[in-house]
Amino acid sequence: MTFATDLRLAAGLQTDRFGAWLLRQFGDPAGELTRPRAGDSPYPYFARLRAQAPLVRSKAGLWTTARHSTANSILRDRRFGVRDTQNRSSAGTIATALEGLDLDPFMGVDPPVHTRMRGLMNPSFSPSANTTYRPRIERIVTEVLDKAQRQGSFDLVRDFAQPIPLLVIADVLGVPERHRERLGWCAMRVGLVTDQLNGVAKIRELRTLLVELKELFATLIAERKAEGVEDKPTDMIGSLLLAATKQDVPLSEMQALLVTALIAGSENSVNVMGNAVNALLDHPGEWARLKDDPALSANALEETMRFDSSTLMVPRLTHQEVEIEGHVLPPDTPVLVLLAAANHDPEVFPEPERFDITRANAAEHLTFTAGRYFCIGAPLSRLEGEIALRALVERMPNLRRTGQPVFRRSAAFRGLTGMPVAA
Known part of the structure; x- marks a missing residue:
């Protein structure tokens, strides 16, 4: 992109921010919901929106819902998508900033492209694939906790919540060990x-990071292709190369899918794990309950995703009236x-502000969305979170904070960037 384009995008961002600030002055939902948060709870405002109506309209023309039934209905309704009728992305300025990078899946696509992309990714992220991933995840969790335990005091995010998902997704994608540290750094930096x-500097940095990731995956694809296509691949690069022997799968498409899987497969899981431990340490009774019965780790993870969702909101666009x-x-x-x-709607979750790792319907949360856009990596995220949380409570039952948690500053996501702890 040219410098003039960068400046135009930066001006657009400034205009968007000023518009959002102005709307906030009048108490408009579009203003409040675009306000970056850094640890302050969004739930009191969500409760006020939920009490108003099933659908609330902003003066800017944006509709929003805070009710579980309405949210679930919209997410499952095929008349809604992630792009408009002119195929423009709901990602807005970010989509414009990434023009020319051939990364449509990263920003979201609608059928039939979405159906094709999901089909190519499915062999690596289906629930059945988890049976082969479990021992690999257990090995990674053991290695990460061994290192943390030797330190005694460590940062829960940097030394636990980040490395596990990054190492797991690198393994699932088929990234050699020599590239994993740099790949992980790029993935986390993209989110931040x-x-x-x-501004211009951030737009350029984002494009630079994504170009680097694309080039890395192009190199890995070429190396693997030179080695020969496997009949029964055990990673995503292998699966894509095998698919390319049966249908047309351009290199740019493979790169886009691998970048998308990397970012989505790491960022959300990092936030989920950090939020889970933070919530448990905020509620010593629940931590004690998990210590007494580590088998509750799977449901504790589901309750975390309900109680302190890593993804606060997702946009949708009507495809027809x-x-x-x-x-x-x-x-x-x-x-x-x-x-x-929606995850705090008392119509579905009684006493929604209570954190209860034995909540019977905790898994009815919508953190992974629903319908045809349901997160394809959800089974993997659940598996690695369950294994990691169980191992943590078994090996570090006396885990405690030694400082305050630091939250990322974001309007759409909730997670930690740091939390000092000691075992």
Whole structure:
């Protein structure tokens, strides 16, 4: 992109921020929901939105829902998508900033492209694939905890919540060990830069990071292809090369899918694990309950995703006229689905502000969304989170904070960037 384009994008970001600030002054949802948060709870505001109506309209034309039933209905309704009727991404300025990089899957695509992309990724992320991943994840968790335990005092995010998902997704993708440290750094930096996309420098950094990742995957694909295509691949690069022998799968498409899988497969899991331990240490009774019965780790993870969702919201656009909750929404109407708010709906989750790792319906949360856009990596995220949380509580039953948790500053995501602890 040219410098003039960079400046235009930066000006657009400034205009968006000023517009959001102005809307906040009038108490408008579009203003409040785009306000970056850094640890302050969004749930009191979500509760006020939920009490107003199933669908609440902003003066800017944005509709939003904080109710579980409405959110679940929209997520499963095929009349809604992630792009408008002109195939423009709901990612807005970020999508414009990444023009020319051939990374549509990273920003979200609709059928039939979405169906094709998901089919190519499915062999690596299906629930059945988890049976082969379990021993590999257990080995990674053991190695990470061995290192942390030798330190005694460590940072929960840097030394536990980050390395496990990054090493797991690198293994699933088929990234050799020599590239994993750099790949992991790039993946985490992409998330942080996206949170802070507020000027020319950040736009350039984001593009540079994504270009580096694309080039790395191009190199790995070429190396693997030269070695010969496997009949029964055990990683995503191998699966894509095998698929390319049966259908047309361009290199740019493989790169986009691998970058998307890397970012989505690491960032969310890092946030989930950090939020889980933070919530457990905030509730000593629940930590004690998990110590007494480590088998509760799977449900504790589900309750964390309900109680302190890593993804606060997702955008949707109507593909046609939709009548819902007494309103008629024309084509291309933007709707913000508040996943975290839905996860605190008392109609579905009694006493939603109570953290209870034995909650019977905790898994009914919408953190992974629902319908055809349901997170393809959810089974893997659940497996690695369950294994990691169980190992942590078994090996470090006296884990305690030695400093305050530090939250990422983001409007759409909730997670930690640091939390000092001691075993």
